[in-house]
Amino acid sequence: MRKALLTALLWLNLTAPLLAAPIKIGYSAWPGWFPWKVAEEKGLFKKNNVDVQMVWFEGYADSISALVAAKLDANCQTLNDTISPAAAGAKLKIVLTNDNSAGNDQIIVKKDISSIKDLKGKKLGAELGTVDHYLLLLGLEKAGLSAKDIQFTPIETGAAAAAFAAGRLDGVGVFAPFTTKALSTGKGKVLFSSKDFPGAISDHLVFREEFVKTHPDEVQKIVKTWFDTLDYIQKNPKEAVEIMARRAGTSIEDYKSYDSGTRIFSLAENLATFAPETKVPTNLHYQSKIIASFLVKSGLAKTRPDLNALFDARFIKAQSRTAALP
Template identity: 50%
Template sequence: MRSRPYGRLMTAVLCAVSLFGVTALSACSSSTASAGGGGDKITLGFSAWPGWFPWQVAEEQGLFKKNNVNIELKYFDSYTDSINALSTGAIDGNSQTLNDTLAAVSGGAKETIILVNDNSTGNDKIIARDGINSIADLKGKKVAVEQGLVDHYLLLLALREANMTEKDVQLVPMETGAAAAAFKGGQVDAVGAFQPFADTALSRQGSKALATSAEFPGAIPDHLALKADLVKSKPQLAQALVNTWFDTIKWIKDNKDKATEIMAKRGGSTVEAYKAFDSGTTIFTLQQNLDAFTPGTTPEHLNHQAQSVVDFMMSTGLTQKAPSLDGLFDDTFVKAVPKS
């Protein structure tokens, strides 16, 4: 699942960009940079999040081929590894959260967001044991969370809303799957986790979700990010990927049962369990993409949300350097999607 310790990501990025320099970074990316629709193969990464499983459907139903994309779809068991792979140029694109992309960019990675896959609308959760009934009740309690990960961000948002800070709890840094297991085993009082690890945590008797991403609309957008130089040199490829995504969403709508079966299998869950994730992840339509890319002053607009995330990351010490937002968002491709 989405699992990326901030420290490990920054180390990988800084090693690629600062320590070894531009030459090493270019060498790292040279094997994948020469890609195009129907040309050399490119590598697209994704990991276990409901909003990214449609890529598996695209591959199995030949929708990449339909759009003349020669692609290696690379599934990462560890979201951490997928983030690092894009940051260092080992892959050409990846599906990832906005705050994780901003963390990578602040470390020197050159990435461009060309598509919004989804928004988390409940599948990220802060879960507590029996007897803890509010965020305020977490004061002094042990809370397991993966530092720098999206649910660390969610925890900080929830604490701020309760007029608290991270200093008011005993933060227990732990990989998300291990954190959910530790909570289930009674080793900590609360946990920040996303699906399906959230369900693992909720299997502890008496446990409950104190806060979810549904309470912070627009705070956790997930998207497709490509290497910035690839977007510039191969715009036809970027367009083909975006077209494939919307072809896939249409195919899923028209073949719901088969699509759910494919996505559940990729996620290692049953069809029944996967269906329960639906409401917690909102797949964006083309119009929602167009609206999100349009500059605005509400959380529904990517530029506004990005600035909010940057301000928050700086104020909480998640990053020491504010990333530049110049060129981060490119709406060219969602604007050019053929209207069906």
């Protein structure tokens, strides 16, 4: 009897890997990811019976590195910042679209710079290889310039905003809330932003592929928690904004000003963005091909990964079926 019980327990251990609690999800300063702080503070993960630790990163690039190094189970990051490590061999899965940047990623320059062509020869800074470096290169290409036409300084986003405010750079690529710091002296202006490149900067919950394979039920609960959080924010806007502004380190007024620059995706919009390829900027299959080609061309990635393998739509589809139930 004891032998049979021991055999059964060993079989369970082999077929159902134990979950090392808590599940660690990285996030950093971006309006589309601050809702996770609401989920944490209001106990929405626990309500869905999933043990999650939100891990805060002051430097966005550090969170990407932590995911690739398996120090996190999941991370909040952009599509292009997921394609780059995937091209280098990282096994990752995008399971949720939080939002699309619609102006909160900005190229901020000195007021005497009137056009993108005027950036030629100027000192510009951004976090190397990440989202606003990508935005800067997109803008340069649109104006017929390249990275060789500027003096580029690789610098962490918060430090870039501070360096620009101190007058040490002619321009920077930064995202909210760091845009507030960059513009705080009144000596800068927005030259262009993610609003000029619809769909180019999408923000996601990205898991390590191994975790998704071994713990799909937990992934599903976390996806559900995200939509529960959006519902909570809609019903309790004052309290939610206070929580998010506190995490952002900004005033409530400044935080509210970020609303128009971040388009939070509904469940229906998630279904559309994960759908089979269509020539719509927000479609992940379509946009990922554009991004991958650009990253290789600009030297930010050596090769294109298997893009279809990046996307796992089953959790969004399952959430949609559940949400449709009476």
